Amino acid sequence: MVPTVDTVRYQFIVSALVMHQKPVLLVGPVGTGKTSIAQSVLQSLDANKWTLLTVNMSAQTSSSNVQNIIESRVEKRTKGVYVPAGGKHLLTFMDDLNMPAKDAFGSQPPLELLRLWIDYGFWYDRQNQSSKYVKDMFIMAAMGPPGGGRTAISGRFQSRFNLINMTFPSESQIKRIFGTMMSQKLQDFEEEVKPVGDIITQATVELYNAVTQRFLPTPAKIHYLFNLRDISKVFQGMLRAHRDLHDTKHSMTKLWVHECFRY
Secondary structure (H helix, E strand, O other), X not given: OOOOHHHHHHHHHHHHHHHOOOOEEEEOOOOOOHHHHHHHHHHHOOOOOEEEEEEEOOOOOOHHHHHHHHHOOEEEEEOOEEEEHHHOEEEEEEEOOOXXXXXXXXXXXXXXXXXXXXXXXXXXXXXXXXXXXXXXXXXXXXXXXXXXXXXXXXHHHHOOOEEEEOOOOOHHHHHHHHHHHHHHHHHHOOOOOOOXXXXXXXXXXXXXXXXXXXXXXXXXXXXXXXXXHHHHHHHHHHOXXXXXXXXXXXXXXXXXXXXXXXX
């Protein structure tokens, strides 16, 4: 991940909250780097003290799914008390937190289960209804704004988290992120090709801006939704360029046009 002013800020704040074991919720549009920030923080933790668990939520995720996944990573200490294996702390990262479907009563059972645990430190055994206290666990989550299958989570559940809103990067930051990637890639290429990196980055950003202004979502074309991932897909293809096959400006330009047409 290419560091920018915003990503360094987000990473510092999230790391500080995690180290003090305060629940964190990252919110922002698709492609703003929520999962990337979370993963970089997870990877920076001491493996001797932390056990990591990632749960990808979906519309089909049920409360029993979440409970079973977490319980598979803890062990019984005393009657009704469960702790992570090896005497470590368990950090559970919930991605796409607001994806679970609502039930007939308008609540999201997986999230209500988590709220019960955050408030009281336990949930119930599904066989005999006894309390099961889960100790030394900590939750970090990420989600996008409501819409497109994502629902609005309840205010009661949201209030349990330290909420960090991640905004879409500015144009200058986008150019810096992808321009840095292209410059590093082209270091081993012919001298003629090296300056093309900045030009391709500028052209891609201008093309993205033109597409988002021209192709607006309508009831008939609801799929006209564009985000940072659409730009990154173009550069994923560009970063696969081989110096022996793309040794001129013309060949690099043809590759860029090809990648843009693919998406």
